[in-house]
Amino acid sequence: MISRWKAGLSTTAVRLQGFLRRSRQRGSLPFLLAAAVVGMTWADLRMPQESEVRDVLFVLDISESMNVPDAAYPKAGSRRLTHAKALVSDMMADLPCGSKTSLALFAGDETVVLFEPLEVCAHYPAMEKVVSQLDTRMRWIGDSWVVRGVKQAIEAAQARQMHLVFISDGDEMPHHEHPRIAELLPYKRKIHGLLIGVGGTTLQPVPHLNSRGEVTRYWTPEEAVIEGNYPNLLAMVKSLLPGQAMDATEAAEVREHQSQLNVALMQQLASALDMPYLQAPQSQQALPWLRTAAISHSTVAKQDARWMPGLIACGLVLLGWFWTALPARWRH
16 A cells, blocks of 8 residues: 555656756746636735734714705715715725724713724724614614714824714704814814815605614604603694694794704814814715824834735746747757
8 A cells, every 4th residue: 555655746846857857948937827826815914024004993973864865965965875885895895904993983962882893904894894884773762962973082092092083964953053163172182183074965755664774754943852852842842733734934943853964063173172173075075184193103014915925926927028038948
């Protein structure tokens, strides 16, 4: 048995030597080696090197107004939350390997972190999947106090030594004539951050969604009175018969059943915090902020090294091309 195994191994070695000799003579050996080396690029090859990385906490508003379909990105008629999720996915994908990212949701007056900072290249597929599944039905309260949400977002970013991207339509529920912007002054310049406003600037009805995410109807002024801050109208609305609507004059006082991007509030927040503000941007408009030196720091991180076998393969292809150009007698 052993002798047959040795004989078979010897035969294989002889055949391999003959194959390599013929490949060298024909000039195909470098191309075969190049093909083998290219196969290495399918592996997850990484090597430690000094890198500029950026650690970012992304916070998304998931209040019900984020269902309004008046965003122009990634296509016209997208919901505001769809716009926000597309921005986060693209911005995460733009971060260099070694960067850490975390994700939080804002609703009511709270910012809740979904997961602690993770290295972006190793965990991007999982994080992108989480972002794609975000839904306003995850909110734990119907009200929306953006100022307080931003405060908690800054505190969460500070605690994790991260920079902040906060995305919202700025639409509060109930509406506040005089938002307490002064509450943000102690947080001014505490961290580097970016505020992004999503949605259109024209009032739109706020939709109700069913369990499948389909629009079933829209908020009414009567519902807004019950949910909002209209004590002068509350008794009257509760006395209405089923299907009966408010008087038009009284209904004109109510606004929470409609929504638009609150540009003034978002700009006030940005000014109070000394942060840049982007209004309804596409990804290519948001990415430059991620690449600024102010939010970068140097560290040793594992970077993609697949370029190395790729470069070797190119060299072998060039060698094969020159080899085939030589006279046949030189290749023996």
